[in-house]
Amino acid sequence: MAKIKGAVIIDTERCKGCEVCVVTCPTQTLALAVEVNGKGYHYSYAAFPETCIGCANCAVVCPDGVITVYKLKVE
Amino acid sequence: MTEVKAKDIVKPENLAYKKSKILTDNVMHYCPGCGHGTVHRVLAEVIEEEDLQSKTVGISPVGCSVLMYNYLDIDIQEAAHGRAPALATAVKRLLPDRFVFTYQGDGDLAAIGTAETIHTCNRGENILMIFINNGIYGMTGGQMAPTTLIGMKSSTSPYGRDVATMGSPIKMADIVALLPGTCYVTRQSVNTAAGVRKLKKALKKAVEYQRDKRGTCFIEIVSNCPSGWKMTPVESNKWMEENMFPFYPLGDIKVPKDS
Amino acid sequence: MEKELKLMKGNEALAEAAIRAGADGYFGYPITPQSEILEYLTEANPQATTGMVVLQAESEVAAINMVYGGAACGKKVMTSSSSPGISLKQEGITYIAGAELPCLIVNVVRGGPGLGTIQPAQSDYFQATKGGGHGDYHLLVLAPASVQEMADFVELSFDLAFKYRNPVMILSDGAIGQMMEKVYLKPQKKRSEEILPWATTGKPATRERNIITSLDLDPERQEKFNLKLVAKYREMAEKEVRFEEFQTDDAEYLFVAYGTSARICQKAIQLARAQGIKVGLLRPITLFPFPKKRLNELGSKVKGMLAVEMSAGQMVEDVMLSVNGKTRVSHYGRMGGMIATPEEVVENLKIFIKG
Ligand SMILES: Cc1ncc(C[n+]2csc(CCOP(=O)(O)OP(=O)(O)O)c2C)c(N)n1
Ligand code: SF4
Ligand code: SF4
């Protein structure tokens, strides 16, 4: 069965930790880091990268445009 | 099934989403989770996908988005508070083949700039007005806006908006939809991925209608102001869904007759 | 094409001259005593001939902000109004000055304050020459004294506005706006199709985006910008001062007057000289920059200067600053739409001479 595998690249230094992507992700792939970035924000990261389906919902709602999404069909 | 590693997925040919190059690399000054950034991003995508960079003149308001010109790689004029539609009127009349839009907050468009808004729509200027309704004066620190909901607290309605003394929230989109000059009036939001995608479609329609000289397009975006509302971004989106959307229902208010 | 001679009202001559100067846009709102400008332009309908846009805005505020938008496209745009309307335009004017944009603003002055009167006055001198709106800025201000100058100053204003990227004001008054005189009109100029490098007309791949703004949140940069404006105004003061002198060679006394008042003073000079009083006139044509240097020189020659204005005494302050105590300076003015007669000016000159 063909399956879509996704991956997100988050520019964590530009992330403002708003969490909007986290609650939007249908597969609970993302979480806010315990650590903070240079601006003091708990940045978003792919806590469970293997669950990502590359739907881009996170990137589409990110106000700061810091998420890039890739996806691949795997047989 | 073989295991797929991230490095196999992260390849240019597998790109599913990347911010538009019309959005500059400047870090936006907006508060975390603020809808302004999302709307800028979608607008940038539409300008890129419609190949409009060399044809676009945008007008920024006075409000949190006053610095829009730092984030969009297009020619931009920064207007006085509420006057963006007047600038846009002249730009469009003098350069009729350009894509002209204003980007305005609710204080800007629905309070100080009411006259410019109404008359620009009434003349049916072939421009797009993008209206960010966050129910508050974000930039100046959370004062009451004409769109502030009944009972909603702000720094100048500390006991909640009282209709008897402060009037009722104004529904600008419904008002301008009554004017013959507008061809397309719609209310959208950017708190969900589906909402953002709908907004993008609406923006593309507005581009098309402007190209066809159909009249004024007016896209309201019911948005959040986590700082002004004193909520986290996620709370603010929830509050918006529960309180703003019932009063400002999403969807098309007016569409061109033959569309 | 030859120059054309016509009999016209000042307001109409200015409107026709705007079309012929190749203006791209006019945005106005009716108010007496300048409505003829908008009326003339809507009737002439230059959109059909030269392509000039003419639009009746919903207010003076909208009109000046249309001018702001048009000027930001590098277009030759203008507005006109009279005093109460010019007060409303001040917001837009300061933004235009702050964004360093060229445009023409015409004020056909009427008496104030408030709604005042519809009759002519010169009571907006301070507002015109000292900035008018908020912030440190100046307009370049031209004061016509005839219908011919109403026409001629349009093209001159656009030239100066684009040379300095600064708003220019024609400060007229109800008398000059309404009077009929013969006027030579220049032939029609073609509208410019040039796209100016700083203009917001859509960003091609070949240049950075253009941003038109008056905002800078960094105080150091903002001060630098303020200093740049100061330097610009200084350059105007060096290069753009315009004035006219009448019978100053042997003058013992000097009238200083602009616009309608200058015309009255010319007549008053004849009357006074017939009575043996050697009086001349300096007529500032640019009110900003003001002919300070020349007045200072004349300050060493004459026994006194009388500023004659249709105001409570506004330009007289610049005359005083110019002569810097070298000679006596006083003021005679009528207000509220009243215009002094040459006889009354001579009487007041005599009182001034007595001291
Ligand atoms: C003439 C004038 N009056 C008042 C202000 C102060 N001011 C700046 S932004 C603003 C309100 C902005 O609110 P809104 O349009 O809703 O934009 P938001 O910041 O919420 O996006 C006000 C009152 C100003 N800059 N100019
Ligand atoms: S692409 Fe979709 S699945 Fe992957 S992290 Fe983003 S929202 Fe979640
Ligand atoms: S939506 Fe964007 S800015 Fe907000 S937490 Fe996610 S990645 Fe960071």
Ligand code: SF4
């Ligand atoms: S104050 Fe409100 S509208 Fe302004 S950037 Fe912050 S959240 Fe956005």
Ligand SMILES: [Mg+2]
């Ligand atoms: Mg607001």
